[in-house]
Amino acid sequence: MKSTTEQDTGLPLDMVIFGGMGDLAMRKLLPALYSAFLHGNLPASTRIISTGRQEFNREAYLAHVSEHSRTFIPKDNFDDKTWDGFLHLLEYVRLDVQQAPDFGALAAASRPGAQRVYYLSTAPSLFTTICEKLAAAGLVDEHSRVVLEKPLGHDLASAIEINEAVGKHFAESQIYRIDHYLGKETVQNLMVLRFGNSILEPLWRAPNISSVQITVAEEVGVGSRAGFYDGTGAMRDMVQNHLLQLLCIVAMEPPTSLSPDAVRDEKLKVLRSLRRPTLADIARDTVRGQYVQGVSGNQEVPGYHEEKNVPEDSKTETFVALRTFIDTWRWSKVPFYLRTGKRMARRSSKIVIEFANPPFPLFPDMPGGVANRLVMELQPEEAIKLQIMAKQPGSGMQMQQVALNLDLQSAFQQRRAEAYERLLVDVVRGRLTHFMRRDELEAAWEWADPIIAGWQTLNEKPHPYAAGSWGPAEAFTLLARDGFHWVE
The missing domain is CATH 3.30.360.10 (Dihydrodipicolinate Reductase; domain 2)
Structure with missing residues (x-):
């Protein structure tokens, strides 16, 4: 039986990783999502959309993932058939977060009516811009969730500024401030x-x-x-x-x-x-x-x-x-x-x-x-x-x-699931306990x-x-x- 704190929307899931070509995405996020997929902890309707400024088509992106992310998956947790199935979930959208038109391409790649989880694996200075442009592109609704990587600000003033800016578009119950510990x-x-x-x-x-x-x-x-x-x-x-x-x-x-x-x-x-x-x-x-x-x-x-x-x-x-x-x-x-x-x-x-x-x-x-x-x-x-x-x-x-x-x-x-896998599954299932308010x-x-x-x-x-x-x-x-x- 599910906890009453879980928010299972029953909607198809689009997980969007901003900074999807970065070190954290390759070393931690994609291996964690692969493991969650391997063990049946992602909805069958899941798609994972990575964004970056590189001029990649989907084939080049998948080759990049296989080269730079697969090596971080433990051998005893790897299965060739499952890996091929996981690659089918992946999409790539070229996106410069400073360019509003690029968010139109993300909107075109997103499924109408899907629950969208945005993982902001970028510099905190970009959090405000990303959230503003997501909202302007009509990509934020009551089912959306946003994951914010540390460090959240450089001091109290900048943390308040980020919280205020993100809070204009996402309710507190939709914000997951992640600390992998x-x-x-x-x-x-x-x-x-x-x-x-x-x-x-x-x-x-x-x-x-x-x-x-x-x-x-x-x-x-x-x-x-x-x-x-x-x-x-x-x-x-x-x-x-x-x-x-x-x-x-x-x-x-x-x-x-x-x-x-x-x-x-x-x-x-x-x-x-x-x-x-x-x-x-x-x-x-x-x-x-x-x-x-x-x-x-x-x-x-x-x-x-x-x-x-x-x-x-x-x-x-x-x-x-x-x-x-x-x-x-x-x-x-x-x-x-x-x-x-x-x-x-x-x-x-x-x-x-x-x-x-x-x-x-x-x-x-x-x-x-x-x-x-x-x-x-x-x-x-x-x-x-x-x-x-x-x-x-x-x-x-x-x-x-x-x-x-x-x-x-x-x-x-x-x-025993790795920390990022456990927390990403918590995000998908709407569990806020292990995230900072x-x-x-x-x-x-x-x-x-x-x-x-x-x-x-x-x-x-x-x-x-x-x-x-x-x-x-x-x-x-x-x-x-x-x-x-x-x-x-």
Whole structure:
């Protein structure tokens, strides 16, 4: 039985990808749609229309897709016959989003009466233009939906401007602000872990929890995104969206239901409860870093300043670590440590809940400092581990940390959809729960903007860290002064 929150129109589906020739479309979107098609999660009447400025006919476009997108489909998920069937769904429309007449060609390619999903895989500066021209061409109605890729704005003012412009043509219930981290199985499982298990919920608060860590580490550098990235930085690119969304799910209160607004109401309360730092707080509790030459993957790699399209005097951060607090009863005095960076030791995303030690040191020789941790690994593998203390075999009371490991890959026989596939299917089925609402986005910018402004006032260079390391030494000091350390 379908959830009452789903909006199944029963109409044929036209999914239109703006920026359909771009890197995201080839690496993520088309492979995700292929997988959804393979497993019967797209309506039989689906068509996928990619737009771009290249002068391709349909045959040339399909050849391009086969060359540049097929390689991103796992071999165990590929079937030649299904691939041929998927290619039959694809169409290509040459379109320059700045040219109104080109939208007439898109209108001609669209089916009358179809439900249209527009995926805006373009620079955010084009969102307003695209939505205006879609509406002018008569391509927006009550069944239309629009998916907005991050980053949604450069600051609060630009985010509001985008939201206002898109909102002129699409109702809030038609807007899907996508964050692919919210499509990860472990992230969605966190809701069940927290609110479906009575053993954890009474402990999920201060003083039972002593600290929370959220890490999103990338092994790659800025690569071909250097031109974009240098005007953005890690705070805007990762912290303001991905890491804050993870923080919200960890810290939110139980929603009254699983309806989209009930869940997002609680996430919004978390964002509004984040402590607003003073300039002194920013200087003490945030660390900016920038990678320099080092070794990654057994190869020497250049520093950020040596990357193509990066100015020699750039102060853009490729690493951020910070300490923040949520000023509520549940989380009073519990530090939340956030960390993200490029060219780090390895690709790793995880959430670490550190529980307080027993109040009386009955076992003074307890190793490791922290008795109990809950570690939720998001990538490259997805798993949930609970670290506990156990007695070593033999005489005496020697203790050792052991992990109760829920390996999600082996615990469930069902296929595990990739994040983009799961979220795209949610869009098709009208599920808004795992997408950001407008007030969520703006509340996140309201917290992030003063930190960025504080860095500009302080005018300090980012701390250097070697590529292939875990970031600058100052990030370790940030935790050490509170008696904690990063869990690698």
